Amino acid sequence: MESTIQTLSHIAHLTCSACGNNHSAFQPQLLSTCCQLPLESQYEIAEPLSKSILSARPATMWRYREMLPVFSDENIVSLGEGFTPILTLNNLARKYSLSNLQLKDEGQNPTGSFKARGLSMAISKAKEFETEGCIIPTAGNAGVAMAAYCAKAGMKAVVVMPRHTPKAFKEECYWYGADVQLVDGLINDCAARAKELNADGSLLDVSTLKEPYRLEGKKTMGYEIAEQLNWSLPDVILYPAGGGTGLIGIWKAFKEMQQLGWLPKSIKLPRMIAVQAANCQPLVETYFGHQENCKNYIGKPTIANGLAVPRPLGEHMMLRVLHESGGTALSITEQEMLEGLQELGKKEGLFVAPEGAAVWMAARKLVEAGKIDRDEKIMLLNTGSGQKYMDNVEGKYNL
Numbered sequence: 370m371e372s373t374i375q376t377l378s379h380i381a382h383l384t385c386s387a388c389g390n391n392h393s394a395f396q397p398q399l400l401s402t403c404c405q406l407p408l409e410s411q412y413e414i415a416e417p418l419s420k421s422i423l424s425a426r427p428a429t430m431w432r433y434r435e436m437l438p439v440f441s442d443e444n445i446v447s448l449g450e451g452f453t454p455i456l457t458l459n460n461l462a463r464k465y466s467l468s469n470l471q472l473k474d475e476g477q478n479p480t481g482s483f484k485a486r487g488l489s490m491a492i493s494k495a496k497e498f499e500t501e502g503c504i505i506p507t508a509g510n511a512g513v514a515m516a517a518y519c520a521k522a523g524m525k526a527v528v529v530m531p532r533h534t535p536k537a538f539k540e541e542c543y544w545y546g547a548d549v550q551l552v553d554g555l556i557n558d559c560a561a562r563a564k565e566l567n568a569d570g571s572l573l574d575v576s577t578l579k580e581p582y583r584l585e586g587k588k589t590m591g592y593e594i595a596e597q598l599n600w601s602l603p604d605v606i607l608y609p610a611g612g613g614t615g616l617i618g619i620w621k622a623f624k625e626m627q628q629l630g631w632l633p634k635s636i637k638l639p640r641m642i643a644v645q646a647a648n649c650q651p652l653v654e655t656y657f658g659h660q661e662n663c664k665n666y667i668g669k670p671t672i673a674n675g676l677a678v679p680r681p682l683g684e685h686m687m688l689r690v691l692h693e694s695g696g697t698a699l700s701i702t703e704q705e706m707l708e709g710l711q712e713l714g715k716k717e718g719l720f721v722a723p724e725g726a727a728v729w730m731a732a733r734k735l736v737e738a739g740k741i742d743r744d745e746k747i748m749l750l751n752t753g754s755g756q757k758y759m760d761n762v763e764g765k766y767n768l
């Protein structure tokens with residue numbers, strides 16, 4: 370594929386997240402060859418791109434077509450992901466005297482989580498580069514999403530997940546025809562197993578941030594927040610950070626929209642808050658200087674399976690977002706997550722993933738501590754549906 374290719378996509382090249390070196394967007398890439406760290410897609414906008422193009426487009430994440438990396442429409446593998454609703458949590462807002470509390474409900478995506486965005490993008494690019502099969506180490510949702518998009522694309526799928534993952538995640542993968550491998554340990558142990566299984570390199574490893582385009586799928590949450598709020602932004606966004614693609618992606622989207630002129634350069638960008646599980650909080654430890662980085666961090670399992678990522682590859686990118694945005698990081702205990710889950714259920718009729726419950730409890734804590742003002746615009750990201758987590762939460766409510 371050459372750079373002269375006719376395409377709607379304005380992707381120009383990829384840059385190394387550590388040193389900024391350029392890498393080609395026209396051949397398959399994994400980590401940067403210079404630093405062995407994640408790559409970020411960069412776009413060139415030769416002519417002004419009006420946001421009025423959006424109004425006639427379907428309500429999926431593909432409406433931001435020009436700012437996405439897929440060259441040819443025929444390679445798009447879609448199950449209708451994106452453009453999830455932003456809900457107003459007026460009952461909880463009243464209870465806690467908050468003037469503006471909203472939740473973007475990513476549980477309404479195909480396969481029940483926002484992982485659909487990243488995997489739709491990654492599998493579309495895999496198809497574009499004529500890949501025959503994909504492999505993924507996963508805490509659950511990413512594996513389910515990959516299995517579904519691979520099925521749609523007619524690709525082989527190998528999913529490597531912790532043995533303790535709730536049954537619903539495994540079952541769904543089987544129904545999509547994936548090969549599921551179970552590993553004793555967390556996602557980092559699954560990554561090591563995936564490497565062994567793919568020793569001959571015949572499969573594309575679409576691990577978080579190792580594969581560069583999942584980030585581009587996740588960033589569409591940022592575009593949607595701006596568009597759905599009529600080109601304004603919240604004051605603070607709370608996000609449950611595991612590998613961190615959503616946190617990094619949403620911030621990337623805000624920067625891109627400023628370059629596009631879709632958001633004014635002078636707009637105040639939201640403070641980005643990373644929420645982790647107390648059982649696995651590598652970013653919190655590094656952010657507060659308790660360790661130099663996450664390289665030797667040891668995490669424990671949590672009912673928020675997506676947060677059990679002890680050594681995220683993109684830690685430096687997450688820290689950059691927290692510092693640039695004036696945000697912070699904090700963690701939530703297992704018991705607090707259950708409390709949040711029940712409160713969102715009882716007060717708002719939402720059965721969210723424990724990750725989403727953690728985010729709500731984090732908002733409560735930060736309001737209580739005076740770090741979020743009660744009159745600020747607060748945006749919670751609920752990243753998944755609670756339904757797949759039944760093994761973790763069954764019967765743990767208080768009647």
Ligand SMILES: *Cc1c(COP(=O)(O)O)cnc(C)c1O
Pocket residue numbers: 482484510511577609610611612613614615616675676722724725752753
């Ligand atoms: C994967 C996952 C997360 C963490 O997402 P990252 O982008 O890797 O930080 C949070 N919540 C749910 C439900 C997930 O599946």
Ligand SMILES: [Zn+2]
Pocket residue numbers: 385386387388389390401403404405
């Ligand atoms: Zn580099």
